[in-house]
Amino acid sequence: xxxxxxxxxxxxRALDGEATPEEERALxxxxxxxxxxxxxxxxxxxxxxxxxxxxxxxxxxxxxxxGLPAQERRGRAPIAVGMAAAVAALxxxxxxxxxxxxxxVAIAPRARDAxxxxxxTQGSIVDAGPPPSAxxxxxxxxxxxxxxxxxxxxxxxxSPVDKCPPRPGSQRCLRAQHFxxxxxxxxxxxxxxxxxxxxxxxxRIEFDYWLGTWLGxxxxxARIWIHDRDQxxxxxxxxPEVRSGAWVHVEAPLDRFVPQHPRSEGQxxxxxxxxxxxxxxxxxxxxxxxxxxxxxxxxxxx
Amino acid sequence: MAVNATKLLLQHRFALLxxxxxxxxxxxxxxxxxQEVAEIIVQKLQAGEQVRDxxxxxxxxxxxxxxRYVRRQGRAARPFGEELTAIVDAAYLxxxxxxxxxxxxxxxxxxxxxxxxxxxxxxxxxxxxxxSFAQIAAAVGATEAAVRRAVSRARLALSGCVERRxxxxxxx
Numbered sequence: 064x065x066x067x068x069x070x071x072x073x074x075x076r077a078l079d080g081e082a083t084p085e086e087e088r089a090l091x092x093x094x095x096x097x098x099x100x101x102x103x104x105x106x107x108x109x110x111x112x113x114x115x116x117x118x119x120x121x122x123x124x125x126x127x128x129x130g131l132p133a134q135e136r137r138g139r140a141p142i143a144v145g146m147a148a149a150v151a152a153l154x155x156x157x158x159x160x161x162x163x164x165x166x167x168v169a170i171a172p173r174a175r176d177a178x179x180x181x182x183x184t185q186g187s188i189v190d191a192g193p194p195p196s197a198x199x200x201x202x203x204x205x206x207x208x209x210x211x212x213x214x215x216x217x218x219x220x221x222s223p224v225d226k227c228p229p230r231p232g233s234q235r236c237l238r239a240q241h242f243x244x245x246x247x248x249x250x251x252x253x254x255x256x257x258x259x260x261x262x263x264x265x266x267r268i269e270f271d272y273w274l275g276t277w278l279g280x281x282x283x284x285a286r287i288w289i290h291d292r293d294q295x296x297x298x299x300x301x302x303p304e305v306r307s308g309a310w311v312h313v314e315a316p317l318d319r320f321v322p323q324h325p326r327s328e329g330q331x332x333x334x335x336x337x338x339x340x341x342x343x344x345x346x347x348x349x350x351x352x353x354x355x356x357x358x359x360x361x362x363x364x365x
Numbered sequence: 366m367a368v369n370a371t372k373l374l375l376q377h378r379f380a381l382l383x384x385x386x387x388x389x390x391x392x393x394x395x396x397x398x399x400q401e402v403a404e405i406i407v408q409k410l411q412a413g414e415q416v417r418d419x420x421x422x423x424x425x426x427x428x429x430x431x432x433r434y435v436r437r438q439g440r441a442a443r444p445f446g447e448e449l450t451a452i453v454d455a456a457y458l459x460x461x462x463x464x465x466x467x468x469x470x471x472x473x474x475x476x477x478x479x480x481x482x483x484x485x486x487x488x489x490x491x492x493x494x495x496x497s498f499a500q501i502a503a504a505v506g507a508t509e510a511a512v513r514r515a516v517s518r519a520r521l522a523l524s525g526c527v528e529r530r531x532x533x534x535x536x537x
Contacts, residue, residue: 087445105460109382110469112387
């Protein structure tokens with residue numbers, strides 16, 4: 064009798080945070096006292112938690128539509144481990160993760176270790192990081208775009224070049240825009256037959272970004288997505304933290320990118336992989352702005 | 366024998382996501398917290414930790430990660446009261462066995478396929494794009510109250526569909 068529409072509606076309202084404390088307590092009493100209510104509550108809870116991921120899977124993965132869970136058929140894990148997740152995990156469960164333990168993901172305890180430095184604020188250099196080592200100086204630039212000619216330069220096809228917040232020596236950069244209403248704001252390169260670059264050992268993606276006033280009700284997140292055409296697999300790198308109101312420099316080593324849908328444990332990009340898609344996605348609200356400048360891909364010189 | 370961490374995660378993912386999403390009101394944040402939890406579980410199991418009761422063990426990991434998320438969010442997190450927290454905990458700890466969870470996941474998938482396109486679009490805005498009711502209302506040219514009702518009806522219909530697929534009855 065307890066799995067009535069009213070009961071389900073009450074549970075959903077509570078899960079949405081719309082129930083009053085009194086209503087929450089009343090619901091808890093019913094669930095605690097009635098096994099059938101307890102069962103129904105658990106089911107609604109699980110449906111609520113899996114609605115978004117299930118909708119997203121339906122929308123993006125046609126293999127999913129044949130019925131069986133795609134992860135099971137492909138033998139892949141449903142996890143994707145990003146830097147943000149790694150750092151947060153380390154911080155929230157320091158008693159569980161031993162730094163000297165057999166972890167397979169590099170964990171950077173500080174933003175700079177993960178390749179993020181505050182490059183400049185209001186045009187002045189605040190923290191450019193330590194001077195480059197001999198190894199750093201011997202890096203080769205595989206490609207570089209500074210957008211200063213004001214045009215959309217191939218192979219950047221997805222975002223407009225615009226005037227950007229002031230900084231020395233740069234007037235224009237890429238401005239993020241919505242590609243799809245259900246996707247975060249993004250700046251990106253072409254996806255298609257074109258090769259943007261070929262991965263080799265030690266390759267990293269570098270750029271500067273500037274996030275305008277953050278009006279969201281949660282901490283902003285940003286991810287760099289790349290697509291390996293050879294494996295037809297997407298990989299991503301979560302920025303450890305996203306700062307607003309200042310130019311921030313990012314260095315994302317490709318060996319820190321993790322697969323969106325792992326097919327095997329410890330899967331990483333292989334040298335020689337053809338990268339045909341690079342997108343920087345940030346979950347902006349309509350009032351926010353995000354600029355990207357001085358994008359480059361570098362690798363150790365041969 | 367080494368524990369297959371991936372298999373365990375797959376078996377319990379449906380229940381874990383339910384537990385985490387109950388506490389983390391923002392969908393993308395919930396998935397991020399799930400990833401944190403999943404990573405810790407994999408690391409611990411690969412490190413050889415002996416786990417007698419996976420449900421209880423993973424609950425403690427998830428609970429701590431959720432707690433940290435709630436602290437980080439401050440007032441925006443709007444945590445549940447003590448009583449509701451207790452029954453959310455119990456719902457995870459007493460969740461059905463993996464075979465039943467898989468059936469629930471499959472039922473949800475099937476029911477989503479049968480959902481009218483208009484309802485699905487609404488749910489995608491709300492639970493994939495994490496749009497507020499006000500944002501959806503502005504986008505579709507309806508009142509906020511109408512959007513709330515429509516989303517509520519769609520979710521109720523979905524719950525009813527899943528219950529029927531699982532062979533249970535949802536009284537009208």
